[in-house]
Amino acid sequence: MTTTVRPTTPRTGLWTVVGFLVGVEVASGILQGYYTPIFSDIARHLSIRDADVNWFEAAQLVVSALVVPLLARLGDLIGHRNVLLVSTAVTALASWAVAFSPGFTTFLVAWALQGFYVVWLPLEVSIIHRRTAGTGRQTVLTRRAAAFLVAALELGVIVGALTSGALVDGGAASMTTVLMVPAVAVTLCFVVVWFGVAATAPAGHGTVDWRGFGLVTLALALVMGGLILVRLQGPGSLAAWVLVLLGLLALVPFARFELRVAEPLIDVRLLATPGQWPVQLTAFLFGMSVLGAQIPLSTFARTDPAVVGYGLGASAGFVSTLIGVYVVALVAGALLLPVVARGLGTRGAMVAACVLVAVGYGLFLPFHGSTLEALVNMAVAGVGSGGLVAALPAAAAAAAPADRTGFVTGMTNTTKTIGGAIASSVFAIALATTGSLDPDSAAGHAPLGGYLTVWAVCAGTALLAAAALLVVPRQAFAERT
Known part of the structure; x- marks a missing residue:
């Protein structure tokens, strides 16, 4: 006798669930944007050098790269919503530990464990992909929902950055109180998932490798x-x-x-298929610009042209404005993705997004002498980046078997994180040499040639990603029957 296992019937409609997941991505954005303006204040709070803050970034990138494949696979085995709850709980506990950590070591460990949040978006895309099965519009609905999730993420980044800056500039709150805000947001996020997202049956079977x-x-x-x-x-x-x-x-x-092995943690055969490896390679190359170029762009904007002959001489407040413009462009790119995909197809839309990223960073090579030029360049790159952030997990899911969607969407984050980590190290080397002829006035400033290298690498990797996507079969992202 054969028993047919059917997915559990969702208790709420698709867009209601997307609404709850939007709340999760707002919390994710707060985590990603909240700490950036106050890293120097955190260093003083922990009595460490500003340079030691780099350890936080390195530790979290390592944890993120390791846990995403494991959690994504567990999502296929025990349910994506269940793993989303677990990862949210770990992130919430780590965020509270960050707020109350008394020293560098405990802060470093807690900060690293916050890296569990990177699996949220892939799991959410998998949840939506599963819930739209049998609609005949699975790819379209997943792509559209992913665009809203990315828009919510970037909104959270803006809210987080503005909130932390205002609290620190106001001076009324202690650093422990300031650091409690993300912990509160993630804790509320756990409640949202628990009550707002119904479970569906696991998509896969087997064990963890x-x-x-x-x-x-x-x-x-x-x-x-x-x-x-x-x-x-x-x-x-x-x-x-x-x-x-x-x-x-x-x-x-x-x-x-x-x-x-029969049930590999990382399905090498699946990643080698024509519909997967270009997407994963694109995620890796895209990570080099979207994750690796953030700090160089910030330091270039803060550099005083009166001292070294280049830079924007921007204040910390104006750098927040530049970040805001970039994030708004990301949101626009994510929301435009479904519209562009209707005209160019999924593959064409992703190629166009890569080209925009290449053009945006390429414009920095000749045009970097004024604030207006920087704003235009960042806006162009931001629109393309927003489209790719929304498109990559949805495209990977569309080109994968139904029981491996959690794995492939998670791998887009893993490869993106690894790309960002590699680029971060390469860019640090490029910017390491001082560009000052006057050791008293400009010591510590990177050379202009280092920044040109950063922008050239970002533009070049985006063009390589566009070329990789061109070899994807045209029907790889089409609706499955």
Whole structure:
């Protein structure tokens, strides 16, 4: 006797669920935007040097890169909503620990564990993708919902950045109180998911590939550790490059093992299909600009042209305005994605977004001497970036089997994070040499050539991503029957 397992019937409509998930992405945006304006204040709060703040970024990137494949696979096995709840709970506890951490070490550990939030958007896309099965418009509805989620994310970034800046500038609240705001937001996010998002039946079967997880953890830890050493000790560090080489070599036994097991943690065969590898490669290349270029853009804007002959000489407040323009452009790009996709198709829309990113950063090469030029460049790159943020997980889900959507959407975040980490190290090397001829007045400023390198790499990787997407079969993202 054969028993047919049917998905559980959602207790609420699709767009009601999307509304609750929008609240989750607002909280995610607050996490991503809240701390950036106050890193120096956090350093003083912990009695550490500003340079030590880099450890927070490195630790969280490592955790994010490791947990996303595992949590995405668990989402396919035990339900995407259940894993969303678990990751939200861990992030909430870590956020409260960040607020009350007494020193550098506990703050570092808590900050790293906050990296669990990066799996939220892939899980949400998987939830929506599952709920739209059988509608005949699964790809369209998923892409449209993803655009709203990304718009909510970027709105949260703006709200977070403005709120933290206002609280710190006001001076009335202690740093512990200031750091409690994201913890409150994430805790409310857990309540929203618990009561607002109905569970659906797991899409996959099997077990978690713990051996594969151990091997990929080893490979990523070695590569990321080597890149961190490059960032801290410079490109002349032999130990750093040995670690990077060992990490890359560790991928060989990992790939061989994954090809042999029935239920791999990272499905190498699936990632190698024509509909997947260009999307994942695009996510990797896109991460180099969307994650790696943030700090160089900020430091360039703050550089005083009267001292070194370049830069915008912007105040911290005006840098927030620049960030706001970029985020608004991201929102516009995410919301325009469904419209452009109707005319150009999903693949065409993603190629167009990559080209916009390339044009935006490419414009920085000749035009970087005024605030207006920087605003225009960032707006162009922002529209393309917003389209890619919304399109990548939806495209990966559309080109994957129904029981592997959580895995492939999670992998877009993993590859993007790894790309950002690599770019962050490369850009740190490019900007390491002082550009000052006067050690008393301009010590510590990066050379203009370093910034030109950053923008050229961002533009070049975006064009490579566009080329990769051109080889995707035209019907890879079409509606499945």
